Amino acid sequence: MDEQPRLMHSHGVGMAGHPGLAQHMQDGTAGTDGEGRKQDIGDILQQIMTITDQSLDEAQARKHALNCHRMKPALFNVLCEIKEKTVLSIRGAQEEEPPDPQLMRLDNMLLAEGVAGPEKGGGSAAAAAAAAATGGVGADNSAEHSDYRAKLSQIRQIYHTELEKYEQACNEFTTHVMNLLREQSRTRPISPKEIERMVSIIHRKFSSIQMQLKQSTCEAVMILRSRFLDARRKRRNFNKQATEILNEYFYSHLSNPYPSEEAKEELAKKCGITVSQVTKKPIHLHCQVQVSNWFGNKRIRYKKNIGKFQEEANMYAARTAVNATSVSAHGSQANSPSTPNSAGEIWTLDYFDFLSFNPRLTCTVILSEDRSLW
DNA sequence: CGCGATGATTGCCG
């Protein structure tokens, strides 16, 4: 290594250019006769003709010599510094980026759908949950669900292989570029920092590609969802037993048909309404929601047209009354109002407002109960 | 096929 400083001269590429050429020039100037000159010119021409043959080696040699120059590291550092000041300072501002909210949204969704996350764990856990939930009532829709799950796992697989492919490509490309830059950094000023920046640019580029993948995967899942699980498309009526139970509760709590969370859960369990009905959100605890839906619909529809439900009401009231008398002793008719509206109000509506709004119902209500109102 | 029944969704409100 200590002989490097002399390399340039020993190779003869330093200042005079072509060594042989310089030699001959000197010889030429030394000679005085025209013959010698002609000879020299001929030599030069000859060498010029052959110079292209040597140029590659020549360049290599030159490069090598330059590399090994003792001032090279210092010069390189200075150049890097200058470059950094001029170039990097311009771009330096936009370096850091906050985590993209869109990307986070996509990630969350993929995770929630069981596409991302643990390869088998999330998927099979969700599948198991779905299967367990379906076990209650739906023999028919378990087939639907399995179809859905199959498609979903297909999507998941594609997603993962693509993701892996991208990651691999990213790594390969990064190392390639890094090698290239490292190689080039021997002849032109490239600081490690710059390489780092390049790498981060590459990563950003690839992650934007990944985001596209995530986007399209999300879309695919949404389409799958709307195809298979959109409740409105694939609505199933509750079976007869379930509606019986729900109606029973409704009419026996007619004065306050607002089941608590526990009651809803109880009802859902009793009816076998698990997630048998299709749902939109991640398959979770939708039994209560369904019960809530049912009660919401029932309340509103009952209130809208009590007359139409009168018969039904009487029927269930009679049934609960029979049950009450047959099962228990006589005194406990606390929560079995055999006729509706014994409290004088329909839940939220004041009684008199209600009457004035629905004159045709006055007969029903008044005749049925509560003479004290007269 | 038409129409009422019905479960689910959406927007609004307290």
Added chain:
DNA sequence: CGGCAATCATCGCG
């Protein structure tokens, strides 16, 4: 956040 009211979209019966 839960309930209400309106609305949607499918179901199921005649």
